[in-house]
Amino acid sequence: MSKAYRVGILGATGAVGNELLELLESRNFPLADLKLLASERSVGKNLPFKGENIAIEAVNENSFKNIDILLASAGSSTSKAWAHKAVDAGAVVIDNSSAFRMNPEVPLIVPEVNPDAAANHKGIIANPNCTTILMAVAIYPLHKIKKIQRIVAATYQSASGAGAKAMAEVQAxxxxxxxxxxPPTEVFPYPLAFNLFPHNTPLNDMGYCEEEMKMVNETQKIFxxxxxxxTATCVRVPVLRAHSEAINLEFAEPFSANEAREILKKAPGVKVVEDWQANYFPMPIDATGRDEVLVGRIRQDISHACGLELWLCGDQIRKGAALNAIQIAELLVEKNIVKPANALVSR
Amino acid sequence: MSKAYRVGILGATGAVGNELLELLESRNFPLADLKLLASERSVGKNLPFKGENIAIEAVNENSFKNIDILLASAGSSTSKAWAHKAVDAGAVVIDNSSAFRMNPEVPLIVPEVNPDAAANHKGIIANPNCTTILMAVAIYPLHKIKKIQRIVAATYQSASGAGAKAMAEVQAxxxxxxxxxxPPTEVFPYPLAFNLFPHNTPLNDMGYCEEEMKMVNETQKIFxxxxxxxTATCVRVPVLRAHSEAINLEFAEPFSANEAREILKKAPGVKVVEDWQANYFPMPIDATGRDEVLVGRIRQDISHACGLELWLCGDQIRKGAALNAIQIAELLVEKNIVKPANALVSR
Structure with missing residues (x-):
C-alpha cells in the first residue's frame, strides 16, 4: 500500500517555487494532488508539471481544505497571512520564509542535522535561511565528533538570494x-555586476544585518x-545562484584536517571537492543545480591550535531553499508525521 | 633649492605601471628625468606623461646608470633578474613584486605603518602584496592602541590582481x-565572470595558498x-579593480567599536564609510580610483569579548600597489634617504 499526499505550493511562480515543482517531479514525491497557489496577479498562468499544465489559483480562505502539506515560499508577509489558516484547515506547513523560524513552537529543520525535531511540530515547520542551511550541512558532521566553540564566517552570496528578478537584474x-x-538598480540598492556590497538587510544595534543574525540564531537553534x-559578515557578490562561504571553526580540542576530511567525505549532503594539485575547489558554477553542499580547502587553522578552516559552495535555491523543504516533506512522509490523503490511498 | 630625482619604471606598460605614471604626474613627484623600461616586446611604444610622449626602452645592463629611484613592477622573475644590477648602478629599487619581500635585508614598507624601516635599506625596498597593504592600513591604527592577537580574514579580490589582461578577460x-x-579562460584557470574561486596561487603543505601566506608573513614583518x-581565505571575485576584505580581529582586552571608529576616522590613508541608516558601506566601485582604504561595518564581534569585525575596500592597483610604491619614493625624498640627482639640482 503506497501512501500519497495532497501538496500545495504557495508562491509557485518564484525562483524557489519553480525549483520546488522541479524537485517534486524529479524526486517523484508521492503526490495525490498538486495545487499551485499564488496572488491574484498570477492567476491565469499555468506551470508545467509531469507533462501537464497546472493552473495557478488565487490563494484564499478555502484554498487549504484539501492540502496535506503546504510548501510556502512567497515571503514572510504572505506566510504570516496564510500559514495559520492552512494549519487550521489541516495542512502541515513547511515555510520557507523567516516568519516563524525563531518561534520556539516551530521546529527549524535541516534534515541532515535535526530530523527528529520535525515530530514536535504544531502545524508549521520552518525551513532555515539559505546561508544557514549550507553551513549547517557542512559543519554539523564535525560538531557531532568534537563540539564547535566558535564560528567566524564570511559569505559570498549570489543574486538568487533576492529572487528571480535579482538574477535578471545582475545580468542586465x-x-x-x-x-x-x-546599470539599472531596481531590486538591489547598488549595482551588483562587477561590484559587491555587504548584505543589504536591516542592521541591528550591534551593527549586524538580519542575514548575519539568521546565521547566528538559526544555527544555534538547529544545533x-x-x-x-x-559571528558572520554577509556579502552579496555578482554570482547568479550559488552561495559560497569561508568558515573558520574553533573547537575545544585539536581537530586534524585529515580527520575532518574523512568525516565530511562520508557526511550526508556533502561532497568534498579538493584537487590540491590542480588548485581546484568548490565554485558557484559547479554547485549550481547540484543537491550537495560542496566543501573544500579543509585545512588546519595556522592561527589557532584547535581551529579548522573550510570553504563551501551550495546552490542557494536548491539545498539553500527548495530541496531542504522537499527533504522536510519527505521526512514527514517517511516518519508518518503527516497522514496521507485517506481517500486517495492506493492499494 | 628644490631636489629632483631621476626615476625609472621597469614594467611601465602593465596595469600598475600605468598607474605609477599617472601618480608621478598627479602628485607632481620631483622628477629630474623619467625613463620607461620594459622588455624588447614593448620597444617602439610610447606612453604619455605630462603632455609628452615618452619612448619605452628595452631594459639592459646599461639602463640603470642614471637612475636614482627604480620603480619595478614587471613581476618577480624580472625583478630577480634586474634589481641587483640597478642597485649596483646606484639606484634605490622600490620593488612591487614578491621577489624580495621576505628577505630580512629588505625593508617591507607601508608608509602609514613602518616608514622608519626605509632607512635600513641596502638598495632594495619591497612594496607589500595588495591585500596585505589594504589590511595593514586599516588595522595598524588599532594595533597601535591595543595589540592585535589574532586575525581571521576573508578576501574578495578583483581581477586586477592578475593584471590588465585579467581585467579584460573578466569583461570578455x-x-x-x-x-x-x-567564456574564454586564458589568464584565469576558470571562468571568473558570474563566478568566483579560491585564489589560484600555489598551495603549501598546510593547504594555504601563496596569497594567504603573504597576508600572514608580510603583515607580521610590516608590524x-x-x-x-x-589566518586568511583569499578568493577571486568578478570585480574589476578594487579588493574587499572581511576582517575579524581579536585583542587581548575589549576594544569598543566606537573607540575603534574614532581612531580610524583620524587614521592616515583610511576613510570610514558608514551610513547605517542607508545600509551604505564600502564597495569596490566606490574604492576604485581612490587613494584611501575605505573601512566600514566596524562592530563589536558578538562571538568574542575582545573581538572587532570590520569590512574594507581598497583600490588594488592604487593603494594596493602603485600608490604605496610612490609613497615609499616620497618617503625616500622627504627623509633624504635617496640623494637627488646632483647635476640636476635646480636653484
Missing amino acids: QASAILAGKK GTQNIRI | QASAILAGKK GTQNIRI
Whole structure:
C-alpha cells in the first residue's frame, strides 16, 4: 500500500517555487494532488508539471481544505497571512520564509542535522535561511565528533538570494556596464555586476544585518545549543545562484584536517571537492543545480591550535531553499508525521 | 633649492605601471628625468606623461646608470633578474613584486605603518602584496592602541590582481556568458565572470595558498611582530579593480567599536564609510580610483569579548600597489634617504 499526499505550493511562480515543482517531479514525491497557489496577479498562468499544465489559483480562505502539506515560499508577509489558516484547515506547513523560524513552537529543520525535531511540530515547520542551511550541512558532521566553540564566517552570496528578478537584474547590469551605460538598480540598492556590497538587510544595534543574525540564531537553534558563539559578515557578490562561504571553526580540542576530511567525505549532503594539485575547489558554477553542499580547502587553522578552516559552495535555491523543504516533506512522509490523503490511498 | 630625482619604471606598460605614471604626474613627484623600461616586446611604444610622449626602452645592463629611484613592477622573475644590477648602478629599487619581500635585508614598507624601516635599506625596498597593504592600513591604527592577537580574514579580490589582461578577460567572459557562449579562460584557470574561486596561487603543505601566506608573513614583518596570529581565505571575485576584505580581529582586552571608529576616522590613508541608516558601506566601485582604504561595518564581534569585525575596500592597483610604491619614493625624498640627482639640482 503506497501512501500519497495532497501538496500545495504557495508562491509557485518564484525562483524557489519553480525549483520546488522541479524537485517534486524529479524526486517523484508521492503526490495525490498538486495545487499551485499564488496572488491574484498570477492567476491565469499555468506551470508545467509531469507533462501537464497546472493552473495557478488565487490563494484564499478555502484554498487549504484539501492540502496535506503546504510548501510556502512567497515571503514572510504572505506566510504570516496564510500559514495559520492552512494549519487550521489541516495542512502541515513547511515555510520557507523567516516568519516563524525563531518561534520556539516551530521546529527549524535541516534534515541532515535535526530530523527528529520535525515530530514536535504544531502545524508549521520552518525551513532555515539559505546561508544557514549550507553551513549547517557542512559543519554539523564535525560538531557531532568534537563540539564547535566558535564560528567566524564570511559569505559570498549570489543574486538568487533576492529572487528571480535579482538574477535578471545582475545580468542586465552587466550588459549595461559592458555597453558603457548606467546599470539599472531596481531590486538591489547598488549595482551588483562587477561590484559587491555587504548584505543589504536591516542592521541591528550591534551593527549586524538580519542575514548575519539568521546565521547566528538559526544555527544555534538547529544545533540545539547556545554554546556555539558565531559571528558572520554577509556579502552579496555578482554570482547568479550559488552561495559560497569561508568558515573558520574553533573547537575545544585539536581537530586534524585529515580527520575532518574523512568525516565530511562520508557526511550526508556533502561532497568534498579538493584537487590540491590542480588548485581546484568548490565554485558557484559547479554547485549550481547540484543537491550537495560542496566543501573544500579543509585545512588546519595556522592561527589557532584547535581551529579548522573550510570553504563551501551550495546552490542557494536548491539545498539553500527548495530541496531542504522537499527533504522536510519527505521526512514527514517517511516518519508518518503527516497522514496521507485517506481517500486517495492506493492499494 | 628644490631636489629632483631621476626615476625609472621597469614594467611601465602593465596595469600598475600605468598607474605609477599617472601618480608621478598627479602628485607632481620631483622628477629630474623619467625613463620607461620594459622588455624588447614593448620597444617602439610610447606612453604619455605630462603632455609628452615618452619612448619605452628595452631594459639592459646599461639602463640603470642614471637612475636614482627604480620603480619595478614587471613581476618577480624580472625583478630577480634586474634589481641587483640597478642597485649596483646606484639606484634605490622600490620593488612591487614578491621577489624580495621576505628577505630580512629588505625593508617591507607601508608608509602609514613602518616608514622608519626605509632607512635600513641596502638598495632594495619591497612594496607589500595588495591585500596585505589594504589590511595593514586599516588595522595598524588599532594595533597601535591595543595589540592585535589574532586575525581571521576573508578576501574578495578583483581581477586586477592578475593584471590588465585579467581585467579584460573578466569583461570578455561576461559578454560571452550573456550571449550564451563559452567564456574564454586564458589568464584565469576558470571562468571568473558570474563566478568566483579560491585564489589560484600555489598551495603549501598546510593547504594555504601563496596569497594567504603573504597576508600572514608580510603583515607580521610590516608590524614587526610574530605575535599576531593570522589566518586568511583569499578568493577571486568578478570585480574589476578594487579588493574587499572581511576582517575579524581579536585583542587581548575589549576594544569598543566606537573607540575603534574614532581612531580610524583620524587614521592616515583610511576613510570610514558608514551610513547605517542607508545600509551604505564600502564597495569596490566606490574604492576604485581612490587613494584611501575605505573601512566600514566596524562592530563589536558578538562571538568574542575582545573581538572587532570590520569590512574594507581598497583600490588594488592604487593603494594596493602603485600608490604605496610612490609613497615609499616620497618617503625616500622627504627623509633624504635617496640623494637627488646632483647635476640636476635646480636653484
